[in-house]
Amino acid sequence: MSRIRSFVAVVAIFVLGLMTLMPAHAEVRIDITHGQMKPMPIAIPDFAGGSGQEAQIGKDISRVVSADLERSGLFKPIDPKAFIQSVASLQVQPRFPDWKAINAEALVQGKVEATGDGRVRVEFRLWDVLNEAYMTGWTLSASPQDWRRLSHKVADAIYKRITGEDGYFDTQIVYIAESGPKNDRKKRLSIMDQDGEGHRFLTDGSELVLTPRFSPSTREITYLSYFKGVPRVYIFNLDTGRREALGNFPGMTFAPRFSPDGNKVVFSLAENGNTDIYEMNLLTRQKTQLTNHPAIDTAPCYSPDGQQIVFESDRSGGQQLYVMGAGGSNPTRISFGDGRYATPVWSPRSDLIAFTKQKGGQFFIGVMRPDGSGERLLAEGFLVEGPTWAPNGRVLAFWRETPSDERGRGQSVRLYTIDLTGYNERVLLTPIDGSDPAWSPLIP
């Protein structure tokens, strides 16, 4: 009995203790499940610089960072005319009330200094104005000629810290520059930064070139070129400027694309009147047939983990999308909507496949999940084609052909970008007409 009394006493003490420890009222919790989707107001003053060259680089960096972030559709750089705090005093300490007064939510502070060895050191910091807190920053030194890449790296760091996703600004786009009349079009392999700057032609236009694609290292491009009227797959080295034929096949090769590890190229090969998908090991030069079907199988693209391949085929009658194992196993149709589907490209994030769709005389750029569900059309036009993903999987580039006049005479072919919301479509300016873009991974 005494043991029971002891037990009861312990329980009573426990209950009373619990009552003492608990607050008079449990804390209120409120769920926030809705929000806004509007560009963030951000202040990007000139980066401070001492001498003439440093000051100029500071202004240029600020301009490029602003342009990168604005184009993403997720940021709204504030007009510098509204700034209250000077660049010089900002270097001492941000005066947050001055930036709150102009509705800035984020503030970029930076400076450029010569290091004495012909290089410049660029320092930047990102501030959260409303919380009056440091968010991120770094210091890098580089050749003054590399100020554009430094600018894109600053923009990437800001983008990542604010959105939680990797940036895509320190990247390049390779595409086909087009000129001349429609029946005698000159097509040149060309490359530029993702914002259209740093443009250069890689081939002289004497041979027709098509479907350029970046290697994962960003230093090689695979593309199609007609040699003596026969299409062949080539690999172009950006560092050496040399090109090499992928193989000497009896038929015609099309639609080359690197594997995610860069060791293989997958392509389609037309032989004896039939087109199937093959891959080539770049180390052993061994060719392996992946599909064997009397239908036309083409436009293959690996999943980011290299375990699957999406491709287009007319084996069910019309052009549709299929996914199979990387070795060619178990091809499964994934597109079932009205119309024809082509040029599938797997997102670097794995979550979506972009495609071109033709329906009712119009073309569309769209995305669907790898199992074919969740189809969404993002862009449309008389002719839109050839989607390519930015490395963060949030933005697509594609090309659009439009008749130059109301009677459909002439043509204009331009590059565009659009984000996954489908609302932020932008023209990607090129010196002359451009088609078939391919977006590089982030440059190491």
Add this chain to the structure above:
Amino acid sequence: MIAGARCLRSLGLTAILAAGVGSLPQASASDVLRTEREAIMDRILRFWDVPAGARTAGTLVVMIKVSVLPDGTVTAAEIAFDPEMMLNPYYLATADSARRAVRAASPLPIPADKYDQFKDFQLAFKPQFAAGR
């Protein structure tokens, strides 16, 4: 548990136990009118810019501990530590955006007669369904 309660009753402690349980705090939802919580929610969501990446970040939930003055002025908006903070790349971006929303929404519509319940409360930000993709 039943045996323990029987023992308490046998010792005349039933009343203490009953009184204790009865005075324990009930679920906050029963104390706080839904409209009062919704007023705060409506105010905050007008200022929450959901990070682009966080919308696809699965079932991410960021808890922010908020302290206010009787007039609703926010005096603190702190991130409640969560082990996921170290694992989810979108956590920090979401947490920062949540804190900015709370600061921007200050003063909050705190019910004057229930300041004791609202002087410190928690907001659970759930970006999954917060905006279109």
